[in-house]
Amino acid sequence: MKFIKLTVFLLIVTACHNNKPVQKTIKEDVIYLSNDSLEGRQTGSKGELKAAKYIAQRFEDLGLQPKGTNGFFQEFSFKPKTNPHQKVNYTVKNGDSTITGTNVVGFIDNQAENTVIIGAHYDHLGYGAEGSLYRGETKQIHNGADDNASGVGVLLNLAQKLKDSNKSNNYLFITFSGEEMGLLGSNYYAKNPTVSNDKANYMINMDMVGRLKADSTLAVYGVGTSPIFKQTLKAHNNKFKLVQNESGVGPSDHTSFYNVDVPVLHFFTGQHEDYHKPSDDFDKLNYNGMRTISNYIFDVITDLNDNGKLPFRKTKNESEETPRFKVGLGVIPDYLFDGKGMRIDGISEDKPAQKAGLEKGDIVVKLGDSSVTDMMSYMKVLSTFNKGDKTKVVVDRNGEKVEKEIQF
Template sequence: DPAIHNGADDNASGVAVMLYLAKKLKEDGPKNNNYLFMAFSAEEFGLIGSKFFVEHPTLRLEDINYVINLDMVGRLKDDGTLIVNGAGTSPVWKDALQRIRVGNIHVKTFDSGVGPSDHTSFYLKDIPVLHFFTGQHEQYHKPEDDSFLLNFDGMYDVADFILRLISDLDGQGKLAFTKTKDEQAEGRRAASYKVTLGVMPDYAYSGKGLKLDGVRDGGPAAKAGIQAGDVVVRMGDLEVKDIYGYMEGLSKFKAGDSTTVIVLRDGKELKFKVTF
């Protein structure tokens, strides 16, 4: 049934942090760069807003030093993991990110400048980018994504982390751009699949396998007994080392097929029969 989707994390959190950054930078920000703040529409229909901007820019694209994208930054977990995509798009990013200390934040970086958010449009124009993201959750794209679930202290920490990054980069001039391996495209090439397990990956997880942040009610995983927090390590004959191995595993099946999925739960290996 139709329902109001307040979108507290996706993406009111990003807009709120952007406005906070705008206020702080105007009050007492570093002075060697100018800052342009934008919120784009129609991202989930194919990055339409940001694509339009880079094709019809209001300033010369070659004058843009770098782009910071805030997409779902409202659910910083207790362990402080902050996911940063695009860390390979300039040689300065990783060292700069590692120098910053705010609260208990620690960054988990991914190199690729291509992903399902608006930084991609700028990366494809040879502009260094970073995408900040605190992780997926079961309320994603649901009416339940509401403000009482946000970690407001965590949002302040994310904002202050970015402020320190901007200040750190202020005297470095124009950042060099580097092309990255398109990890997501490689994953799509490796796995054109017609079924789903009905799970939400934990993108902050850095161990072996695919840790599950959530399991969709009524999906194949839920029906089989797989739970949030489980770590998928095998699908059928295929070992699952990461999300790309998981996608490759899905590519082996079609609707109606059954297979054995092995997960780790509380250190124990469990087997489940899953029907897609």
């Protein structure tokens, strides 16, 4: 009898243990997703599908319900655009040029009226697809640890936190394919939702959240898409230097949801010299920073838990005001810099800035005869130059004004 009781007890303990979500750290998820074996997760590749299966298994282990069109998966087929201005044709016949991407969709059903969407793209550039900034002669894997294994890692961490909390909303977790090719996966989902867009409360997007800097600057875009966002972000911020942007339109997947009238927030820790290069590897990420970002987003979600359905508000499309230019300095701007001028966060090889002797950390304050006060003024003056033009550039270098000659 004692043996039977012990056996029953062990079965109960085992069953309880099996019902617990499988715990993994953000770092463990990032290391897997940015491993060479996934070959850069290019849309439609075997490596991307392997990543999709890993994410689906993580969703299942965390106790999420499948909410794709085929279990956790939502496939979409398309032909790559030959003209950047043409619309993507998702309805195509099978053929050599057809690519199939796979969104991975998991659901926490709290029997609530509305659903919060939490997203991050998991595709990247494979061995150096269009968009790569690598200029080496040998083909190399672009692992995309920050872009965007970091966002997926934080998404999975949030799924773990939200599994048994904040029950006033349902939660839909989507990892998107095709982002690097033009927000294709999120665009497809927004037009073919598995949970009605009318029931979408708001959408949180995380794209490149792995490089929080020493000054803890965190960019949050879309803060104008619902009136409550600014005060909520402020109320829970005691860690970050927030750089906020009102627009719901930007170069990441939140745009697809803003376009169907869903309030959006997009979190971003900034570009860097490894952006879209093979050197974007897991060992360069700030994992403490990612955990802090995850906790912050969780606090924001918790605050919004009992606010019902958030009102949506249209914002100015700042991308429409961005000037077009025919030349560039060959620098990576620091988009999170909020001082006077345009701070350089990276220098490209064999480009005008490097040839002129500009350095990472320089702040461009004058280009030609025009003062540079921020990113927009920098782009406006840059748009006035043509290939072959020569001009002067003045930078603030550690408090000293340095003048160089630039040839575009």
